[in-house]
Amino acid sequence: MNSPAPLPATPESAPDYRIHALTGAATGSTRDLSGPLSAEITAAFAASPDGEIAVRSVDVNIPLLEKNDILAERNRGYFLGRGLTALNLVSSPGAGKTTLLERTLDEFGRQNRCAVLVGDLETDNDGIRLSRPHAPVAQITTGTVCHLDAGMIARAAQSIDLDGVRILFIENVGNLVCPASFDLGEQVRVVLLSTTEGEDKPLKYPPIFKSANLVLLTKVDVADVLGFKRDVAVENIRRIAPQAQIIQLSARTGEGMAEWYAFLQARAGRR
Amino acid sequence: MHEVGIMQSALDAIRQQAVNHNATRVSRIVLRIGTLAGVDQEALRFAYEALTPGSLADGAVLEIETVPARAYCASCRTEFGAGRGFIFECPQCHAFSGEIRAGRELGIARLEFP
Numbered sequence: 001m002n003s004p005a006p007l008p009a010t011p012e013s014a015p016d017y018r019i020h021a022l023t024g025a026a027t028g029s030t031r032d033l034s035g036p037l038s039a040e041i042t043a044a045f046a047a048s049p050d051g052e053i054a055v056r057s058v059d060v061n062i063p064l065l066e067k068n069d070i071l072a073e074r075n076r077g078y079f080l081g082r083g084l085t086a087l088n089l090v091s092s093p094g095a096g097k098t099t100l101l102e103r104t105l106d107e108f109g110r111q112n113r114c115a116v117l118v119g120d121l122e123t124d125n126d127g128i129r130l131s132r133p134h135a136p137v138a139q140i141t142t143g144t145v146c147h148l149d150a151g152m153i154a155r156a157a158q159s160i161d162l163d164g165v166r167i168l169f170i171e172n173v174g175n176l177v178c179p180a181s182f183d184l185g186e187q188v189r190v191v192l193l194s195t196t197e198g199e200d201k202p203l204k205y206p207p208i209f210k211s212a213n214l215v216l217l218t219k220v221d222v223a224d225v226l227g228f229k230r231d232v233a234v235e236n237i238r239r240i241a242p243q244a245q246i247i248q249l250s251a252r253t254g255e256g257m258a259e260w261y262a263f264l265q266a267r268a269g270r271r
Numbered sequence: 272m273h274e275v276g277i278m279q280s281a282l283d284a285i286r287q288q289a290v291n292h293n294a295t296r297v298s299r300i301v302l303r304i305g306t307l308a309g310v311d312q313e314a315l316r317f318a319y320e321a322l323t324p325g326s327l328a329d330g331a332v333l334e335i336e337t338v339p340a341r342a343y344c345a346s347c348r349t350e351f352g353a354g355r356g357f358i359f360e361c362p363q364c365h366a367f368s369g370e371i372r373a374g375r376e377l378g379i380a381r382l383e384f385p
Binding site for chain 1: 273276277280281284288292294298299302309356357358360366367368369370377378379380381382383384385
């Protein structure tokens, strides 16, 4: 018995459009037309000698990139061209992004030139906390906007000296929802989950975890005091984001920081 | 939240296509949208209603083709329909997959010019 012939493969996106003309199905109809385009259709019938009109149906396959995505692709090219690796750090407010970056700049940042773009709705507080003579920092205050977008990153990146920088940290606005939809042109998306939050955060906010390359479980030094079940949290992360590497760390005690630095070293732009 | 921007990009692209095909109107717009594209179809239709009056797409039919999510299981070497939600569990070996094969589509599939 013959097996059925496989369906012809459909190309992901056709290189160009193709055109096929269709004849109108309304041939010979005596009913009056109403609704959209009725005047055009009536006129086309009147002009047609054989009572048939052609509708041109065009397969176009045009991907729709939102303005942000276009700017993000431009940023990505800019970062690659400069030989630096950009990381987008996202988490709830208070998960420890700034504390992690402070220690990272003091240790990893001494041997490897790093820069930081940090976003908040108001105040330069985080930018001031992160300022080091050896690391350029720019603060982005977004006003009422709940996320960073690619346009802000393009402007902020040009406001600091990126010469020799191997790693560009982008500390996003504390928010687990909206930043998921805004590609900044980063090569690595890092999502932080702290032990002061629930173990089920990845299940409750799946899109951001789904898009992560790396998940950092932070503040593990206080996990036992809080009754935070690390194994449950890790299992939940694996269900949503099996593609993501997971590092458990504490920026206060230093536990797990070596693993984080090894990750950075492996991903850092070659200079 | 960003559906208005997406619809605006669509209308810009359609305007360009109309010029290429010597058309002044478009009568049907077919969009192809994956379930993981992060686009709310109701919001997109609302944006369409708001943006098209007076444009070349005034009165055109908006059709949306939904592309269901599909994921790939590396151990079984098979693709499977991922269903609703964000947990992609292989129906054969129950491993979780992060490899999305379909469902992120967002584009214009077809246009009809009168």
